[in-house]
Amino acid sequence: MALLEVDDLHVSFDTPDGVVRAVRGVSFTVEPGQTLGIVGESGSGKSVATQSLTGLAAGAKVTGAAMFDGLDLLHASSREMRHIRGRRIGMIFQDPLSSLHPAYSVGWQIVEMIRAHEAVPRRRARERAIELLDLVRIPNARARVDDYPHQFSGGMRQRVMIAMAMALSPSLLIADEPTTALDVTVQAQVLKVMQDVQAEFGTAIILITHDLGVIAEIADEVVVMYAGQVMERARRREAFYQYHHPYTEGLLASLPARGGTRERLTPIPGSPPSLLGKLDPCPFVPRCPYVFDKCRREEPPLAPVYPGEHHLSACWLDPDRARSRESAHTDPAPDIAPVRP
């Protein structure tokens, strides 16, 4: 059974310019012990969607359902949510410095976190804090437990955040762009720690990122978001080698890494739509190279590419688009169909 089942989630904000519909009917599931990668560009709604699950999207109007272990997160009381946040669902964010209190030692903060949820003596909680810091490979954890956040480097702070998020062994860890602010060698350390923690506690992870490289590295399953909607859901290899949706294709084609040589890149023309107004039935219509009449008339449902399949795509195009890539993927350079102007 799925650990988290999100169904038809809508999030909107009232702004002076009108209602911004940031998330428009998003559904996904997270299995225990698995890593779900949510990928999308700025404004795709990937962060808002997960923040609204934990009640952190202040001022938002949220509808839909999100069943977490038998409890609907969207209709839970604030008392129930306080019990769940931190204890059952851990969270880490992009900027570890603004998530840590600068005036308290990291040990103190982890101890508080533990004691807010469990009646354990301070001394025991402190021992646990040291174990956790050790687990996330803070060297010499016993000596450093009393240090303050500014005494740690960026990568270490993020590892402290992971230690704190894992303090009560939650069954779900939501990581929102956890390595975006970090250098690649530090990013490698942090991703490794996340994988280790997952192996140790069997934690499920929702990893939100704009970096397809990170997704390829550690996600089991990938959700691609655009303009507040899910465009495609696939297992990791399917997402990279047998993608169906033109937006997924466009994202991959934009990456400089794939060819390695100095050929021209294939960007997605135009820019993402404003979420204020009414969108086309498929929000990708204005930028899609394969657009045809039906796309402007009827909203494509997020449906299996082939009946009964796990792989979902919200696109009217022929399912064989995806299947035909299978053979191409044996090539050293995966084929990327040229985007027609």
Next chain:
Amino acid sequence: MTDQAASAATGAIESRSETLLHIEDIRKYFKVRSHAGTSRAEVKAVDGVTLDVRRGETLGLVGETGCGKSTLARCMARLYDLTSGKVVFEDHDISRTSRRGLRPVRRQMQMIFQDPYGSLNPRRRVGSIIGDPFAIHQIGDRKDRKGKVQELMQLVGLNPEHYNRFPNEFSGGQRQRIGVARALALQPRLIVCDEPVSALDVSIQAQVLNLLTDLQQEFGLTYVFITHDLSVVRHVSDRIAVMYLGKVVEVARTDDIFSTTRHPYTKALLSALPVPDPDAADSRERIVLTGDMPSPINPPPACRFHTRCPKAQEICSREEPPLVPVLGDDGSHLTACHFPLEVGETLRPGTVAQREGG
């Protein structure tokens, strides 16, 4: 760009020396106060860098936060005064030139910055921002300038009718185009791009990278391209210089950096890059360096990487390795390491670093 294209683009100026910008043993130290405010320390942001930038090429500068790549770029463009060393642009030594004396040089050398939000004044209209270089250098009258600005806007893919708009009416990618247009205004020879696409989403990033490539071919521009993103630098660069703690540890043609990696730090950096390809991600060997970059206030002696290097031996902490061709490389591939890597050699786990399976 291929070599042929590069030489075609620079054909008109072939007669002059091949090197457009030469820097020699550049040092830039910043004074900082210690916590107590008594003793004075120095951040050695750039500590002895020698490099050539050739006409029509793109030289990539890569390294992690705090390695001094941005400081080096600003030294090249003489936005900073040097602590010591020499900057020679178009065969003129500009290391000690005054601000006034630098004016004609500025026309030849422009910069594009990372943050398209921060580098544009929000209260000024885009037309006048792009026209600034003309105003500063007193070129043309008001009417001329408007025409030129609109030409530039067209050139970088902006709608010239948006001349009177404010920066906040443009998206991130468009704002970066505004920065590019401003840099191009005076038809410079060299453009120093400091993380020009790092703040942009990938689909938009590709648009801007293509634009930069097109402009290079059209105008025979030379780029110094600074980024922490190795996949971007690999895409745009003819040559790459890798920096660590204020020094260049390896410089070579782009292909050589990737295929014949010599310096252990370069190797670790390349192996840490997440590849958007599950097969490659699963099969490669990822070297996870332990520890963090040491402070540039008090960098390790001799080879600065020795505290984290799996191959480090006693000599590495005693004697600084020179930046020279190693293991039979030709003069285009320089490495500063006592124990450079052979092709195919894996970085063995040492006492201070460990290897992780991918």
